[in-house]
Amino acid sequence: MSYNNVENFLKNCSKPQNYNFEFECDNGEYINLPSINRYFTYKATAPAMIDSAYITGKKFAEDIQNSGKYNQLGDCDGSGNTGNISLIHDVYFKLWGWKKDSSTFENNQDSGFRCQFGGDTMNSVQYILNDVVKEIINRQENKNLFDKKIGHFSINYLLGLYGDLECRKQLIKALNSVEYLSQYFNGYHTIGNFVLVPSYFNRWRGINGKVQDYWDFSLKHLKEEGWKDDFNNKGNNIKDYYRYINYFFLWGYVDDQGNCIELLKRNNDSIKNKEHFLEKVVKLIKNRSCFMIAMLRLQQKLGIKAYVKLREKVF
Numbered sequence: 001m002s003y004n005n006v007e008n009f010l011k012n013c014s015k016p017q018n019y020n021f022e023f024e025c026d027n028g029e030y031i032n033l034p035s036i037n038r039y040f041t042y043k044a045t046a047p048a049m050i051d052s053a054y055i056t057g058k059k060f061a062e063d064i065q066n067s068g069k070y071n072q073l074g075d076c077d078g079s080g081n082t083g084n085i086s087l088i089h090d091v092y093f094k095l096w097g098w099k100k101d102s103s104t105f106e107n108n109q110d111s112g113f114r115c116q117f118g119g120d121t122m123n124s125v126q127y128i129l130n131d132v133v134k135e136i137i138n139r140q141e142n143k144n145l146f147d148k149k150i151g152h153f154s155i156n157y158l159l160g161l162y163g164d165l166e167c168r169k170q171l172i173k174a175l176n177s178v179e180y181l182s183q184y185f186n187g188y189h190t191i192g193n194f195v196l197v198p199s200y201f202n203r204w205r206g207i208n209g210k211v212q213d214y215w216d217f218s219l220k221h222l223k224e225e226g227w228k229d230d231f232n233n234k235g236n237n238i239k240d241y242y243r244y245i246n247y248f249f250l251w252g253y254v255d256d257q258g259n260c261i262e263l264l265k266r267n268n269d270s271i272k273n274k275e276h277f278l279e280k281v282v283k284l285i286k287n288r289s290c291f292m293i294a295m296l297r298l299q300q301k302l303g304i305k306a307y308v309k310l311r312e313k314v315f
Helices: 006-012 021-025 035-044 047-051 055-067 086-096 126-137 155-163 165-176 181-187 201-207 215-224 239-247 271-302 304-314
Strands: 117-121 194-198
Touching: 006 086, 006 271, 021 086, 035 055, 035 155, 035 165, 035 181, 047 055, 047 155, 055 155, 086 117, 086 194, 086 271, 086 304, 117 201, 126 155, 126 165, 126 271, 155 165, 165 181, 181 271, 194 201, 201 215, 215 239, 271 304
Parallel strands: none
Antiparallel strands: 117 194
16 A cells, blocks of 8 residues: 555555655555566656667566556656655655745755755665675676676666576575675665755766765765755855755764764675665665664654744754
């Protein structure tokens, strides 16, 4: 079932901090897939996937899109205009005063920010998955099976592997052997991994070669470089950054001075390094999920006006 709004969510979900917002699609066939399989199925719904150079990935994407079973899947963080995104939008409104109207980006009411915001998933999957698969295919037992790569590691390459039934079994087995990866897949679309970011920052950090959609590097960029002309002004108004950390409950990602904590050691390609990253992020998401649910319950108890006053005073 889908909850659609915060009231139903808190009343009827037994453990809302663990709820996967992918389930808001209310598509039983999709929901019952294992989390890794759901990820590849969702990625295959993108129109560009049918232009892949990998024949097996192209065929898998065509089958998924032609089936019509998954046409209503959307971004769980509410950044797009498809899928059932009413619950996450209600979360954004209740906690942070953001209410989507006709535009993708909106101002947060009474927040003190000048910029507009849009939804985003803080810790995403694709880049860390690329890095994990890169190490997996370097294993001797996988070299013959996963030797079809064209160019760099990408979702096209991964869907090519997944679309090949022989490769799929080996790929899933190898991914399941990576500690904390399945927990990461299950947790990255829970409430504690959603946030609002300045307008257009979502897309930029996903394609920027330096940031690569990692949340620690994203925060580092916001602090040191700012964003456009209305967030931090490249260091001239650092208060935007600290307000952002407090307002959106991001304390777990910074030290006492507000500096971003490095979650993944760069220039270390070992699986252990990736597993340490996954372990840390899973814990961060769980902790923030619990806090956000507590704040939603408090908002429900106090009422919107009293909560807004509390938000202004404390955060």
